[in-house]
Amino acid sequence: MTEEKKFSDSNRPARKQAVPERKELPASQRRHAAKLTGGSSTPTTGGTSSERSSRPARANNNQNRSGQARNSTQSRPNGQGGNRSNTSNGGQNRNQRPGTRSQTAEGRPAVREKKNWSTQPREGQVDYSKQKDNSLKQYVNENQKRKQAAEAAKAPKKPAAKPAEAPKKPATKPAAKTATTTTATKSAGAGKFGGALASGNNSARNNSRKRNTSGTGQQTPRRNDKPRGSKKSRRIAAKRGPVVPPTERKEQPLPKVLEYRIGMNVQDLSKLLHRDTAEIIKKLFLLGIVTNQNQSLDGDTIEILAADYGIDAQVKEEEDVADIDRFFIDENIDEGKLVSRPPVVTIMGHVDHGKTTLLDYLRNSHVTEGEAGGITQHIGAYQTQLNGKTITFLDTPGHAAFTEMRARGANVTDLTILVVAADDGVMPQTIEAINHAKAAHTPIIVAVNKIDKPGANPDEVMNQLMAYDLVPEQYGGDTIFVKISAKFGQNVDELLEMILLQAEVLELKANPDMPARGSVVEARLDKGRGPVATVLVQQGTMHVGDPIVVGNTYGRVRTMTNERGTELAEALPATPVQITGLNDVPQAGDRFIIMPDEKTARAAGEERAKRAQEAVRNSGSVVTLDTLFSTMSEKAMKTVPVIVKADVQGSVEALSGSLKKIEVDGVRVDIIHTAVGAINESDVTLAEASGAIIIGFNVRPTSLAKSQADSEKVDMRFYNVIYNAIDDVEAAMKGQLEPVYEEKIIGTVVVKELFKFSKVGIIAGAMVEEGKITKEAKVRIIRDGVVVYDGEVASLQRGKDSVNEVKMGFEFGFTVSKYNDIQVDDTVEAYVMEEVKVK
Numbered sequence: 001m002t003e004e005k006k007f008s009d010s011n012r013p014a015r016k017q018a019v020p021e022r023k024e025l026p027a028s029q030r031r032h033a034a035k036l037t038g039g040s041s042t043p044t045t046g047g048t049s050s051e052r053s054s055r056p057a058r059a060n061n062n063q064n065r066s067g068q069a070r071n072s073t074q075s076r077p078n079g080q081g082g083n084r085s086n087t088s089n090g091g092q093n094r095n096q097r098p099g100t101r102s103q104t105a106e107g108r109p110a111v112r113e114k115k116n117w118s119t120q121p122r123e124g125q126v127d128y129s130k131q132k133d134n135s136l137k138q139y140v141n142e143n144q145k146r147k148q149a150a151e152a153a154k155a156p157k158k159p160a161a162k163p164a165e166a167p168k169k170p171a172t173k174p175a176a177k178t179a180t181t182t183t184a185t186k187s188a189g190a191g192k193f194g195g196a197l198a199s200g201n202n203s204a205r206n207n208s209r210k211r212n213t214s215g216t217g218q219q220t221p222r223r224n225d226k227p228r229g230s231k232k233s234r235r236i237a238a239k240r241g242p243v244v245p246p247t248e249r250k251e252q253p254l255p256k257v258l259e260y261r262i263g264m265n266v267q268d269l270s271k272l273l274h275r276d277t278a279e280i281i282k283k284l285f286l287l288g289i290v291t292n293q294n295q296s297l298d299g300d301t302i303e304i305l306a307a308d309y310g311i312d313a314q315v316k317e318e319e320d321v322a323d324i325d326r327f328f329i330d331e332n333i334d335e336g337k338l339v340s341r342p343p344v345v346t347i348m349g350h351v352d353h354g355k356t357t358l359l360d361y362l363r364n365s366h367v368t369e370g371e372a373g374g375i376t377q378h379i380g381a382y383q384t385q386l387n388g389k390t391i392t393f394l395d396t397p398g399h400a401a402f403t404e405m406r407a408r409g410a411n412v413t414d415l416t417i418l419v420v421a422a423d424d425g426v427m428p429q430t431i432e433a434i435n436h437a438k439a440a441h442t443p444i445i446v447a448v449n450k451i452d453k454p455g456a457n458p459d460e461v462m463n464q465l466m467a468y469d470l471v472p473e474q475y476g477g478d479t480i481f482v483k484i485s486a487k488f489g490q491n492v493d494e495l496l497e498m499i500l501l502q503a504e505v506l507e508l509k510a511n512p513d514m515p516a517r518g519s520v521v522e523a524r525l526d527k528g529r530g531p532v533a534t535v536l537v538q539q540g541t542m543h544v545g546d547p548i549v550v551g552n553t554y555g556r557v558r559t560m561t562n563e564r565g566t567e568l569a570e571a572l573p574a575t576p577v578q579i580t581g582l583n584d585v586p587q588a589g590d591r592f593i594i595m596p597d598e599k600t601a602r603a604a605g606e607e608r609a610k611r612a613q614e615a616v617r618n619s620g621s622v623v624t625l626d627t628l629f630s631t632m633s634e635k636a637m638k639t640v641p642v643i644v645k646a647d648v649q650g651s652v653e654a655l656s657g658s659l660k661k662i663e664v665d666g667v668r669v670d671i672i673h674t675a676v677g678a679i680n681e682s683d684v685t686l687a688e689a690s691g692a693i694i695i696g697f698n699v700r701p702t703s704l705a706k707s708q709a710d711s712e713k714v715d716m717r718f719y720n721v722i723y724n725a726i727d728d729v730e731a732a733m734k735g736q737l738e739p740v741y742e743e744k745i746i747g748t749v750v751v752k753e754l755f756k757f758s759k760v761g762i763i764a765g766a767m768v769e770e771g772k773i774t775k776e777a778k779v780r781i782i783r784d785g786v787v788v789y790d791g792e793v794a795s796l797q798r799g800k801d802s803v804n805e806v807k808m809g810f811e812f813g814f815t816v817s818k819y820n821d822i823q824v825d826d827t828v829e830a831y832v833m834e835e836v837k838v839k
């Protein structure tokens, strides 16, 4: 106690001195601490922080651990944390981390001791401890100032890199060196917090990265540096090569005007607007239009979108490649390049009035020099010469069945020669020819033929024709009449002269300096040469090799010949030529045009074929869901759809014309498609879609078409005599008529008594007075001579048995469907409806 009292006095040793003793560590910990500090295991007991920092063991430690000095406070004037720049340069050897361990060894909390460790500023650093305001803020300001000073020192060196007189290299190198030094200093820990703050090097990740790039620049293999992923994925990655970062899409400005086509989709618009499809879809969604990137948009939607983007929208006018008719408008022809061309003449007239005789005479007597003696071919047109001038004749057939083709021929002609036999006069087809010529606004020259014949009366012909506004010049009119004998060539030259004279009056001109265009005169399928067409060039010049669109087909002009088989390289306006190289057989009267390239020709031809097919399908004659209702509702009119295929165009026209004339009790033939050539799959498909019969004249189906027709049950008929075809179709039409039913009374029954049943109602007990009654029969209930009900038998029974038939003289019971008011003494007429054959 005494001792205690002693110590409690002022003599008592200071508490401070007593602390180390209280905190003295066990021996094992002391040894460990000594190991950490690398010095003596003697416990440090007190002493100032400056003394401790100058301790040899600690000094050595700091030197060896260059940069591990989290605890080294040398560069920490304020004693707030370690010099992280050092940390950044060294590894993290746990065993050598002095922080807590050394503190433990000293028995003092580390933070308190560290405060006093590094108060000594480094070389070149400001000793903030001696400054009035040693706050962090001040440090930052100071540091910034120093940075600025360093940059300012660097700045003047830059111009030195390009002195006019100094060599470039030496001037540049020092500058570069300075820059490197600055960077190195920074990363090495310049500044109060070293480079650690600047480089963000206060994370374990960055530390490890730094370690890997130690002085040598070599990567030190470490546990975590193992290649990632499976072997396979690494192999794939190696093959794929370095990952190329996706190129950023450059934001392009919106167009000033959005030129669009109706039916464009979001994808198309995104290209025009330089915007993502997702953005456009979102925009449309916000505008209340739900769409996807492939859905076609209408004009309004596109305009709304454009308005939302703040730009104008305009429908793009695109030329219709399939529309070849626009090339036939006279406005498209350069008038400055027009030159005279030969007249195109059509010879028309009644049967046997001498058209062919006249044409034959012209063909054989007026041929071009050099071609005389050549074998003439029928190509539907030819040219003849008179006094060096050329006349083109269209050799169109004159039979009534060819009316349509003749009408088309008249449209391409400049002049019509109306042949009228002087011994026969004006006949029906003479009048028809006049009407066609007038409809085509074609001048008529009348050739009164067969004047050599004994009974010929040309004046009578002239008189007759005046009734049709064909008034001879000698009677004050303006129609040229030439009296000829085609058989003997009498006045034929005079006729030709008149033609040339009339052509001069008409001032027929064309531009040969443009791609050719014209019309088909005749076409057929040649076994060896494929589709062959005689075309008349109306404008421009046609060359061999030209890409061509004809009607609904296309091709390239492979060969070009005239009526004498002479191969031509080019054909000028008003020249008829036979061409090959088409993909399909066109129709007489189809227009053709030469295209700039085969691709365009193909596109136009295919599009035209597609549209033609669609037109056929959409036409009222084809039975579709749309037309079915109207056809059914219009029961009075029925049609028999027919497809006509023949070997030559002439047969097609003849057969079609004859079939159209058939009419059986309101049923008529509807020709939905005609073409030259074998029956193909397309014909069968069309027949199946429209329920048509296919009539092949001198043609057969292809093997594929035949098997398709068999499986689709399409009716195909083949003929080589036109009349047989017509008879068969007529018979088929009679079979197609709505069957006619006639009422036939099969028996008479008288009701004798009634039996009432709650479940079945009234059952009439009756007797068959005449004939019979059957379960399928219809019944007419007659009361006092008046029909009170007409219906069907519901049940028929004898006794309790249900029967199908009850004959005369038998009693039976029966009920009438939907009728419960039958009465005793009612007479019941039993009858059936029987089909009657059309005669």
Ligand SMILES: Nc1nc2c(ncn2[C@@H]2O[C@H](COP(=O)(O)OP(=O)(O)OP(=O)(O)O)[C@@H](O)[C@H]2O)c(=O)[nH]1
Pocket: 349, 350, 351, 352, 353, 354, 355, 356, 357, 358, 397, 398, 399, 449, 450, 451, 452, 453, 484, 485, 486, 487, 488
């Ligand atoms: N005497 C005489 N007979 C002629 C003359 N022209 C034609 N014929 C005869 O008349 C008949 C019919 O002549 P075509 O030339 O075949 O008559 P078409 O108008 O061509 O007849 P289709 O081709 O059937 O329309 C033939 O026998 C010819 O020989 C003529 O000027 N004088």
